[in-house]
Amino acid sequence: MFEPSYDRYSRPLPGAFGRERKILSVRSPQRLKLNFNSQTMKDILKDLQDIAGTRARASYSERLCYATDASQVEGLPDYVVRPGSTQEVSRILRLCHEMEVFVTARGAGTGLSGGASPVRGGVVLDMSGMNRILEMDLPNLQVIVEPGVVHEELNRRLSSHGFFFPPDPGSSAMCTIGGMISNNASGMRSVKYGTTRQYVLDLTVVLADGRIINTGSRVLKSSAGYDLTRLFVGAEGTLGVITRAGLRVVPVPRSRKLVLAAFPDAETAGRAVQEVFSAGITPSACEILDHITLQVLKRCDPGLKLPDRGDVILFEVDGTESSTLESARQIAGVCRPRATRIDIAGSKDEMDHLWAARRLVGAAISRLDPNKSRIYVGEDVGVPIREIPELLRKVQGIVNKLGLPAMKYGHIGDGNLHVALFIDPCDPEDRQKALQAADSIHRAALELGGTVSSEHGIGLARAQYMKDQVGESLTVMRAVKKALDEKGILNPGKLGL
Amino acid sequence: MFEPSYDRYSRPLPGAFGRERKILSVRSPQRLKLNFNSQTMKDILKDLQDIAGTRARASYSERLCYATDASQVEGLPDYVVRPGSTQEVSRILRLCHEMEVFVTARGAGTGLSGGASPVRGGVVLDMSGMNRILEMDLPNLQVIVEPGVVHEELNRRLSSHGFFFPPDPGSSAMCTIGGMISNNASGMRSVKYGTTRQYVLDLTVVLADGRIINTGSRVLKSSAGYDLTRLFVGAEGTLGVITRAGLRVVPVPRSRKLVLAAFPDAETAGRAVQEVFSAGITPSACEILDHITLQVLKRCDPGLKLPDRGDVILFEVDGTESSTLESARQIAGVCRPRATRIDIAGSKDEMDHLWAARRLVGAAISRLDPNKSRIYVGEDVGVPIREIPELLRKVQGIVNKLGLPAMKYGHIGDGNLHVALFIDPCDPEDRQKALQAADSIHRAALELGGTVSSEHGIGLARAQYMKDQVGESLTVMRAVKKALDEKGILNPGKLGL
Numbered sequence: 001m002f003e004p005s006y007d008r009y010s011r012p013l014p015g016a017f018g019r020e021r022k023i024l025s026v027r028s029p030q031r032l033k034l035n036f037n038s039q040t041m042k043d044i045l046k047d048l049q050d051i052a053g054t055r056a057r058a059s060y061s062e063r064l065c066y067a068t069d070a071s072q073v074e075g076l077p078d079y080v081v082r083p084g085s086t087q088e089v090s091r092i093l094r095l096c097h098e099m100e101v102f103v104t105a106r107g108a109g110t111g112l113s114g115g116a117s118p119v120r121g122g123v124v125l126d127m128s129g130m131n132r133i134l135e136m137d138l139p140n141l142q143v144i145v146e147p148g149v150v151h152e153e154l155n156r157r158l159s160s161h162g163f164f165f166p167p168d169p170g171s172s173a174m175c176t177i178g179g180m181i182s183n184n185a186s187g188m189r190s191v192k193y194g195t196t197r198q199y200v201l202d203l204t205v206v207l208a209d210g211r212i213i214n215t216g217s218r219v220l221k222s223s224a225g226y227d228l229t230r231l232f233v234g235a236e237g238t239l240g241v242i243t244r245a246g247l248r249v250v251p252v253p254r255s256r257k258l259v260l261a262a263f264p265d266a267e268t269a270g271r272a273v274q275e276v277f278s279a280g281i282t283p284s285a286c287e288i289l290d291h292i293t294l295q296v297l298k299r300c301d302p303g304l305k306l307p308d309r310g311d312v313i314l315f316e317v318d319g320t321e322s323s324t325l326e327s328a329r330q331i332a333g334v335c336r337p338r339a340t341r342i343d344i345a346g347s348k349d350e351m352d353h354l355w356a357a358r359r360l361v362g363a364a365i366s367r368l369d370p371n372k373s374r375i376y377v378g379e380d381v382g383v384p385i386r387e388i389p390e391l392l393r394k395v396q397g398i399v400n401k402l403g404l405p406a407m408k409y410g411h412i413g414d415g416n417l418h419v420a421l422f423i424d425p426c427d428p429e430d431r432q433k434a435l436q437a438a439d440s441i442h443r444a445a446l447e448l449g450g451t452v453s454s455e456h457g458i459g460l461a462r463a464q465y466m467k468d469q470v471g472e473s474l475t476v477m478r479a480v481k482k483a484l485d486e487k488g489i490l491n492p493g494k495l496g497l
Numbered sequence: 498m499f500e501p502s503y504d505r506y507s508r509p510l511p512g513a514f515g516r517e518r519k520i521l522s523v524r525s526p527q528r529l530k531l532n533f534n535s536q537t538m539k540d541i542l543k544d545l546q547d548i549a550g551t552r553a554r555a556s557y558s559e560r561l562c563y564a565t566d567a568s569q570v571e572g573l574p575d576y577v578v579r580p581g582s583t584q585e586v587s588r589i590l591r592l593c594h595e596m597e598v599f600v601t602a603r604g605a606g607t608g609l610s611g612g613a614s615p616v617r618g619g620v621v622l623d624m625s626g627m628n629r630i631l632e633m634d635l636p637n638l639q640v641i642v643e644p645g646v647v648h649e650e651l652n653r654r655l656s657s658h659g660f661f662f663p664p665d666p667g668s669s670a671m672c673t674i675g676g677m678i679s680n681n682a683s684g685m686r687s688v689k690y691g692t693t694r695q696y697v698l699d700l701t702v703v704l705a706d707g708r709i710i711n712t713g714s715r716v717l718k719s720s721a722g723y724d725l726t727r728l729f730v731g732a733e734g735t736l737g738v739i740t741r742a743g744l745r746v747v748p749v750p751r752s753r754k755l756v757l758a759a760f761p762d763a764e765t766a767g768r769a770v771q772e773v774f775s776a777g778i779t780p781s782a783c784e785i786l787d788h789i790t791l792q793v794l795k796r797c798d799p800g801l802k803l804p805d806r807g808d809v810i811l812f813e814v815d816g817t818e819s820s821t822l823e824s825a826r827q828i829a830g831v832c833r834p835r836a837t838r839i840d841i842a843g844s845k846d847e848m849d850h851l852w853a854a855r856r857l858v859g860a861a862i863s864r865l866d867p868n869k870s871r872i873y874v875g876e877d878v879g880v881p882i883r884e885i886p887e888l889l890r891k892v893q894g895i896v897n898k899l900g901l902p903a904m905k906y907g908h909i910g911d912g913n914l915h916v917a918l919f920i921d922p923c924d925p926e927d928r929q930k931a932l933q934a935a936d937s938i939h940r941a942a943l944e945l946g947g948t949v950s951s952e953h954g955i956g957l958a959r960a961q962y963m964k965d966q967v968g969e970s971l972t973v974m975r976a977v978k979k980a981l982d983e984k985g986i987l988n989p990g991k992l993g994l
Binding site for chain 2: 214221227416452472473474481484
């Protein structure tokens with residue numbers, strides 16, 4: 001298996017691509033590294049252009065654009081194709097299957113684990129051009145979309161009809177539905193609404209050999225054989241390429257309220273979250289911003305109505321006007337004994353302001369020091385919610401010991417903590433520390449019965465932890481992969497398979 | 498593939514079992530029918546008794562008890578074993594795998610599709626004795642149970658803590674959690690709460706060769722590889738035997754209200770349902786009782802506050818006191834233009850009375866004629882909710898043409914219609930008509946883009962429609978089955994695989 005390369009910052013990008021072409025052997029379980037000769041390379045390009053015209057390219061500059069996603073994982077593709085239809089994808093896969101060329105599908109490239117990085121070369125399928133909303137089938141409570149539709153655009157269209165698609169990743173303004181499905185994305189509202197998984201009713205999928213299947217229908221509920229829909233959700237493109245999706249949508253709640261509760265420390269905050277759940281309240285969002293995050297946000301926007309110290313939980317509730325008021329007051333009541341400050345945000349403006357700040361968090365950290373950057377490693381662990389205070393304590397211990405500044409924020413209602421490590425990416429020692437911290441954070445989550453990824457996916461960045469996390473299940477995953485993609489051409493090197 | 502036998506009523510049961518033993522060939526994809534000699538049969542019993550002691554049996558009377566579930570599908574097992582632990586199940590499966598003996602796991606046998614009927618003989622694993630609630634892990638919003646726990650018992654235990662497990666099948670008083678998971682059971686409240694699928698956090702599964710895996714953890718949210726949990730949910734025991742489950746539970750809502758709306762006919766009722774959803778209301782239950790169902794219920798309990806004619810929809814809403822009142826009034830407002838009568842049930846007693854009547858429906862039909870019985874064929878179709886009025890019209894046409902009495906009721910908010918056909922099971926002509934009606938009902942649902950099973954499962958009773966419903970996906974399901982159970986020993990003959 002390939003190890004991820006975190007050396008992207010230390011040398012000019014092109015240098016990272018001086019690799020031989022890696023093509024797969026069919027019959028051997030061993031993956032071989034072969035070189036096609038340049039004539040074969042040209043023949044493949046011609047075949048791809050026969051299918052997709054000028055949307056099939058092999059110029060160095062274009063390939064470079066598709067070498068990585070938003071993570072530190074990279075690999076130069078040999079070809080880039082921007083397919084326009086399911087049929088084109090099918091023809092491309094049939095070709096690649098026959099010629100044994102790797103294929104990595106990609107949406108907007110906002111992923112944080114290298115899931116869309118073509119680490120072994122081959123073809124990148126850029127699905128972002130298949131971005132039509134095919135049907136607003138609202139009488140059946142669903143929409144039919146192509147995978148390249150951007151999340152925010154979908155919700156903008158839906159909102160005028162009084163509906164929304166609940167999964168809500170931080171990258172909403174850019175990320176595509178296909179990427180969300182492939183990573184089982186979620187975000188702030190999954191504490192009440194669940195993850196992408198539970199909103200997918202049907203997928204059109206092109207299999208490794210070019211066959212096209214539909215995994216579901218427009219029925220809201222069915223018990224008819226294996227749940228292939230959810231097998232492809234979260235599979236990170238390793239089992240097939242999604243070219244069309246039927247998504248369940250739900251009515252926009254008529255009212256929302258936000259409770260801001262500040263606590264003396266993160267552990268106390270974690271305990272308050274547990275108490276809110278135990279009181280039978282299900283908030284529609286439940287986010288932690290630790291004291292460092294607060295400082296960073298205040299530096300970005302001094303006008304933000306956030307406390308100057310302590311650790312904050314933002315609880316959102318939604319529903320009818322009366323029920324949200326009732327629930328917000330109940331949350332305030334549960335938090336009061338431990339909290340240093342409690343506010344209930346009344347106006348939409350006030351709420352929008354706080355949420356906009358929350359969304360800025362990932363980028364805002366650069367305000368601490370313009371020479372440092374956030375690095376996305378160890379950033380997506382999750383634990384059973386009872387273990388949240390312990391996870392917070394351990395993470396603080398890890399970063400303190402290494403002397404790394406770190407913000408802790410995230411979807412604490414799901415047990416999902418985003419740790420933002422902050423380093424000088426040109427400093428080898430800093431980079432080493434970040435990797436060490438990430439490793440310790442992953443292992444801490446696993447020790448607490450947790451997961452190395454709650455919502456960002458495994459890709460290559462977290463592949464090395466799969467065996468420790470899922471144990472013998474990994475052999476079952478490998479068997480499923482082999483059953484659907486015998487030659488292993490789809491998104492190789494990912495998920496620890 | 499075996500065809501279901503609907504001849505159970507016409508001849509004495511033992512006659513149905515004069516079959517040769519059918520054992521599977523390992524290497525050939527063809528399934529062979531071999532006879533073990535009586536010494537081998539005895540040796541296998543001895544081996545099973547070495548594992549499970551006197552809980553492994555082979556007497557004719559005991560085998561007869563396990564020949565069928567609540568459907569018309571039957572098959573006599575050769576052995577019955579009541580395992581007591583995951584380890585025992587593992588040892589049994591290792592033995593059966595080696596000896597190529599079929600294994601069919603079974604919960605309470607309340608299934609309506611033959612999913613638990615050992616149609617090719619072999620071992621029945623009666624899991625109902627593994628019925629401990631292992632842990633009420635409510636701080637993590639979950640419970641850990643063995644598969645034999647009865648649904649109602651689980652919810653009785655949970656209710657004292659203010660929680661519940663939302664899937665809600667009609668057989669709640671008998672059915673087991675293992676059976677619910679294997680069929681992706683749901684029931685009245687899935688319109689708001691979803692099906693069993695979305696409440697399973699972790700499964701311990703014994704694979705065909707005896708290996709034991711865990712598919713998840715206590716984390717509420719994870720994106721770490723293929724979703725094996727949901728691969729086993731709804732697999733009807735064809736991929737592994739579930740021996741332990743971690744289930745997400747949710748707080749009991751503080752208030753419920755029931756709106757009873759009567760309409761001149763079922764199609765108009767179906768239209769009203771659509772309008773309620775389009776208005777952005779998500780009821781916690783949405784049930785139709787057609788005019789024949791009303792007559793039957795009134796005969797059972799003349800005191801029931803149900804109208805004498807028309808077709809009724811029961812809308813339930815849950816939440817806080819104020820929000821339920823608000824939503825109930827809104828539903829009444831949406832229905833008013835089409836309804837002939839609208840009541841909002843105020844008291845808990847009144848609601849309980851109506852729901853108890855609703856639960857009686859399946860059995861109550863016998864009041865129409867004591868010589869006739871309900872037959873469970875074609876009873877679980879579902880369509881996209883926009884097609885509900887058309888499905889109701891088609892089903893009425895089908896039963897009218899055949900002159901069969903039929904009640905139509907079910908979870909109309911999911912598009913799921915239960916058609917209760919009512920025949921003299923000793924009359925071959927009646928039986929023939931019922932099968933004909935069922936076939937037409939299944940085909941009508943498929944023509945409308947629907948499913949032959951919304952919640953009861955495929956088993957053997959609906960296996961013949963799988964190809965028409967899922968198309969090319971069936972080959973993918975077969976590949977997955979082969980990857981996990983190469984010898985095909987687990988619950989053979991089911992799902993059309």
